[in-house]
């Protein structure tokens with residue numbers, strides 16, 4: 001037990017005093033340190049306080065300016081509504097289909113000068129390429145990682161499973177490479193040639209990504225499609241065919257080091273699905289198929305959407321719809337636009353695609369009906385075309 005100072009000897013008292021003094025020194029030093037830290041904290045607090053005052057001033061000023069701008073905007077809108085009253089909403093014209101034979105329908109095309117042909121998967125069915133939404137269409141198949149094709153063929157899924165999407169694309173590309181254009185494709189090309197030789201504007205817009213229209217067009221001496229090679233900015237695009245959903249035969253850099261289109265090569269079968277993903281020669285990123293996924297938007301650069309819109313703004317006098325259920329937005333917009341303007345619309349389908357407006361329905365397979373529909377024009381085309 002420690003002694004009290006009264007019980008201590010003189011030398012013990014000296015040692016005890018020295019210890020007490022040392023302990024006091026230590027306490028004083030710690031107090032000084034705490035004081036210094038408190039001062040520093042106070043300085044930081046002062047700074048924060050002044051900043052928060054500034055912030056609340058800035059917020060108040062922003063709030064005032066925002067309220068002012070909103071009041072002006074509402075006033076402007078109000079003025080404009082008075083100056084230009086809202087147009088009454090146009091009602092969709094009632095559905096008035098008129099069933100016709102292809103030969104009768106062809107008579108309606110006689111003096112037309114600015115025609116759109118809009119094609120879909122039904123046209124290529126006779127070439128052995130499965131449609132998407134039919135009974136045994138591609139979209140009814142089971143896909144890796146997804147319940148539906150609308151989930152599968154998406155940019156989001158490509159980011160997660162590029163090997164699965166490429167496996168599917170390579171399979172479909174092989175189908176398309178083995179397929180030959182059918183009588184439907186051939187007579188459309190002959191009609192395009194007739195139009196070019198006779199000063200009629202004919203815009204072929206396709207939702208198909210099989211490349212069969214362009215393959216044929218490139219063989220036509222009349223259409224004289226410009227030859228391009230890999231590396232040319234327009235490589236993969238054909239002036240006389242609008243491939244609004246892309247073309248399976250091409251791919252582009254997923255990292256977008258450039259937007260140039262490269263031909264897709266058949267991968268070696270011994271490679272794993274990861275190894276079969278094509279790589280960009282410039283930046284070594286993976287390549288992506290040049291097709292529009294379900295969760296992507298149309299662009300001018302890749303899908304020529306501005307050109308399609310400007311065609312719609314021109315004086316179109318006939319629209320021919322071939323083999324499509326019009327389930328994609330741009331295609332259905334084209335048709336709605338023409339029906340609202342009462343432009344002659346001929347629907348060539350096994351099942352009619354239109355459900356409003358006055359439509360000429362030609363029921364049947366396109367490879368059988370198109371040769372009849374275009375026969376009066378094909379026989380008149382110049383003898384120099386093949």
Ligand SMILES: [Zn+2]
Pocket residue numbers: 253254255256257258280281282283284285
């Ligand atoms: Zn690249």
